[in-house]
Amino acid sequence: MFTGIVTDLGVVRRIVRGEGREARFEIASGYDTATIAIGASIAHNGVCLTIVEVGPDWHTVEASAETLSKTTLGGWKEGSRSTWNGRSRWATNWAAISFRATWTAWPR
Numbered sequence: 001m002f003t004g005i006v007t008d009l010g011v012v013r014r015i016v017r018g019e020g021r022e023a024r025f026e027i028a029s030g031y032d033t034a035t036i037a038i039g040a041s042i043a044h045n046g047v048c049l050t051i052v053e054v055g056p057d058w059h060t061v062e063a064s065a066e067t068l069s070k071t072t073l074g075g076w077k078e079g080s081r082s083t084w085n086g087r088s089r090w091a092t093n094w095a096a097i098s099f100r101a102t103w104t105a106w107p108r
């Protein structure tokens with residue numbers, strides 16, 4: 001039986017729009033980012049994105065206009081928390097993080 005490849009949950013901590021890209025997302029998670037290679041392809045809510053930067057407890061990815069318009073990433077909001085059904089965990093560098101949830105804005 002398939003046990004899943006989702007390996008962590010995250011929070012969209014910061015969104016930068018424009019500056020030559022449609023959207024750059026900074027995502028905080030508990031995963032050991034030292035093991036994430038720049039250029040790795042990691043699925044976020046099932047959408048593969050390329051890692052462009054990593055920090056101690058965060059990583060950043062950039063989404064194109066097509067990705068924003070055709071996936072749930074277009075609804076991500078800065079400061080939003082993810083809610084989901086079930087657990088998540090990292091799998092590999094190529095298909096690691098996956099936020100399966102519907103992203104909802106929580107009051108801060």
Ligand SMILES: Cc1nc2c(=O)[nH]c(=O)nc-2n(C[C@H](O)[C@H](O)[C@H](O)CO)c1C
Pocket residue numbers: 041047048049050051061062063064065066067070
């Ligand atoms: C590896 C990869 N990286 C990115 C990325 O960094 N940014 C982006 O917007 N899209 C990427 N894609 C394609 C998406 O996973 C997705 O399949 C399409 O954008 C949907 O039309 C892929 C496949």
